[in-house]
Amino acid sequence: MSAALPADTVAAPRARKAFIPLECNPELMTRLVHDLGLSSRFGFVDVYSISDPDLLAFVPRPALALLLVFPVSESYENARLEEDATLEDWNKKGEEEDPMWFKQTIRNACGMMGVLHAVANGARELIRPDTPLSRLLDRTRPLGRLDRARALEESDELEVAHKHAATQGDSAVPNAEDEVELHYVCFTKSAKNGHLYELDGRRKGPLDRGQLGEEDDVLCDKAAAVVQSFIDREKQSGRLDFSLVALTPTFD
Template sequence: MASTEQERADPHSPSVSPSNTKRFVPLVTAYAENNPDVMSSLVHKLGLSSKLGFQDVFSIDDPDLLAFVPRPAYALLLIFPVSDTYEKFRVTEDQGREEYNGSGSGEEVVWYKQTIGNACGLIGLLHGVSNGKAKSFIEPDSALSRLLSEAIPLTPVGRANLLYESQALESAHQSAAAQGDTSAPSANDKVDLHYVCFVKSENNHLWEMDGRRKGPLYRGALDAEEDVLSDKALDLGVRSFLKREEEAGGGDLRFSLIVLAESLD
């Protein structure tokens, strides 16, 4: 497993590092680009229905700006700079936790361990479309449908190998990385930004999904009518993250948010 020092230097480093680790061109740039069109293009290419797509969230506190976001929001993707504060929190929270080894149709959420360099954006997208009600929008017989069907019976190590060897994922990721408002970085570039995904399970629980962690992280219960952009979900997730950074005096609070929701087209 990559050391804390290695992961801090490269937050997109995989949680397991085989020799000659595969690396993707980052979906994110140093400017915190979190382009919803790029993300939508990627999941649509894999087989998510065009009825859903990713939308920008410009504020989590201004009701007027939140009103522009279609609801319900099925998944919330947060991108942020990996600070010392976050790394200390991550290490402390994971300390003593056992590695997640769940598999099968009885799992409440499907979690993917990241073993591909620079793929945290892709892993975040997969977490968003593989869980909760969003997965019902996956087109039958699509690459995404086949991938999810193959992944569910596997343990996290088996799932990681499945993603690592998937040509469909690699092709869709490469195509998406060439889009966006800024030129794509190299696969060997180190980018200090990272993705985590918040999803609501069909049991009305909020989960934080991050392929660098030891497994999915339960963040609390939601009411049936609350989605990942509800006040309670934001308090349990994104606002807790921002509060922790602010209280630690972190000077770099670059972050952006997109949600998976009904397409605007």
């Protein structure tokens, strides 16, 4: 699973604001969340396999969240539209909301949305007080989905941190208005009900992907099977441009 420059599908509507696509680079993403306020004891690492025990052994556990980068293909779009047609728009907020979900209205911001979903749910208790992350989450948690999306658009701290990270990667820096065909989704485990959730700002809300065991993290077999379903869907087309990173403890 190699690094990629993910963002939104070419079919996405034009947003009021656009971000430079964020490279799927665990070192860059770790610096980003540390700058925003996450504890330095946690960061992102590459996941090179979801089935090989030897490669999985290199990933510190527990894995608190996964960020998957995948091609936005016709088969994916068809599956997304079919499932979304059966769902209502997410209307939870505040203490009743679990997991916390952000609607994406910023163009090419799916990388930042994935990072926000990862830390707001998988690592909420690990955010330092009086930091950009803590202030952003405190401000947006009581808001409905549209006001919350607007608050992200208006956050200067978020925009500055994202721009700094997006221009520091190993790949050529794309333009914020570029059309790209890769996308991020986040997977986290609910602390309240133990379910695995797929979090994607392009969807209608969080997607419940089933119950996990009490001791399971987001790299357990059940969670890996959900990730594998994205890969299996693209086997017919031969698309192999997937990347996977995990939010985990860091060890010196």
